[in-house]
Amino acid sequence: MVMIVAQQVGVTLGRRSVLHDVDAAFAPGTLTAIVGPNGAGKSTLARALLALVPICGHVRIDGADVAAMPRAELARRVAYVPQGQTLHWPLSVERLVGLGRLPHLAPMSRISAADTAAIEGAMTRADVLDLRDRIATELSGGERARALFARALAVEAPALIVDEPLASLDPGHQIDVMDLLRAEAAAGGTVIAVLHDLTLAARYCDRLLLIDKGRVVADGEPAAVLTADRLRAVYGIEARVETGGAWPTITTLGRSGR
Numbered sequence: 001m002v003m004i005v006a007q008q009v010g011v012t013l014g015r016r017s018v019l020h021d022v023d024a025a026f027a028p029g030t031l032t033a034i035v036g037p038n039g040a041g042k043s044t045l046a047r048a049l050l051a052l053v054p055i056c057g058h059v060r061i062d063g064a065d066v067a068a069m070p071r072a073e074l075a076r077r078v079a080y081v082p083q084g085q086t087l088h089w090p091l092s093v094e095r096l097v098g099l100g101r102l103p104h105l106a107p108m109s110r111i112s113a114a115d116t117a118a119i120e121g122a123m124t125r126a127d128v129l130d131l132r133d134r135i136a137t138e139l140s141g142g143e144r145a146r147a148l149f150a151r152a153l154a155v156e157a158p159a160l161i162v163d164e165p166l167a168s169l170d171p172g173h174q175i176d177v178m179d180l181l182r183a184e185a186a187a188g189g190t191v192i193a194v195l196h197d198l199t200l201a202a203r204y205c206d207r208l209l210l211i212d213k214g215r216v217v218a219d220g221e222p223a224a225v226l227t228a229d230r231l232r233a234v235y236g237i238e239a240r241v242e243t244g245g246a247w248p249t250i251t252t253l254g255r256s257g258r
């Protein structure tokens with residue numbers, strides 16, 4: 001189990017100040033969605049948590065500064081699925097998923113029975129067993145997304161950061177992925193997902209971190225974060241938010257002021 005804490009995190013990319021003074025804590029057993037409009041800084045925050053961009057402030061995993069952490073150790077602690085990843089090598093899906101075990105392998109060593117079990121388990125949970133012999137570069141967008149998700153699951157890291165894992169998935173596989181993220185959190189994982197679908201985020205996540213213009217504008221339980229006023233202010237939409245059911249549902253009615 002790991003605790004990830006961002007303290008006063010700021011990121012500047014080129015000349016653009018993209019994130020400002022972000023404070024956030026991500027606890028074990030919690031599924032957190034990072035939500036916000038296009039360009040708000042969600043992917044940048046996901047990357048900042050892994051020190052993949054230069055940051056001001058600190059990100060700590062169980063108290064250790066990620067910027068100073070050896071990459072292999074960080075890769076064992078936090079599995080990461082970036083947004084819209086492209087594949088360059090014509091590997092089979094099984095071998096692609098097997099790359100998730102690299103952080104655990106000593107140089108030149110062979111994969112163990114435990115590695116094989118992790119790869120099989122990840123392929124099963126991401127529903128890519130029937131694709132295992134397919135060449136990953138020849139998959140559809142949704143199939144590729146599931147294969148890359150399986151690679152992250154194969155790491156068996158205590159924390160998982162996934163950036164727009166639902167993009168290009170059909171509704172059934174969207175539910176499957178959200179169920180999986182929930183299950184990872186229920187098993188003690190620290191799970192962070194960048195999401196655009198607010199209703200799915202509200203239904204599945206313990207907590208939403210709403211980002212706008214590089215700043216955290218709300219952080220809390222979905223029903224507290226997703227108010228009609230806030231959706232108008234942040235997304236520029238008129239939305240009906242219903243909180244009477246098992247989870248809040250958001251129906252977008254149109255653009256504000258139109």
Ligand SMILES: Nc1ncnc2c1ncn2[C@@H]1O[C@H](COP(=O)(O)OP(=O)(O)OP(=O)(O)O)[C@@H](O)[C@H]1O
Nearest residue numbers: 013014015016018037038039040041042043044045
């Ligand atoms: N390398 C870069 N140089 C300059 N600006 C960048 C760079 N990468 C991203 N940005 C800018 O940083 C801002 C935040 O980008 P980011 O990808 O984090 O947004 P996002 O919230 O994930 O958006 P989306 O929902 O569209 O994926 C955007 O304005 C983007 O144009």
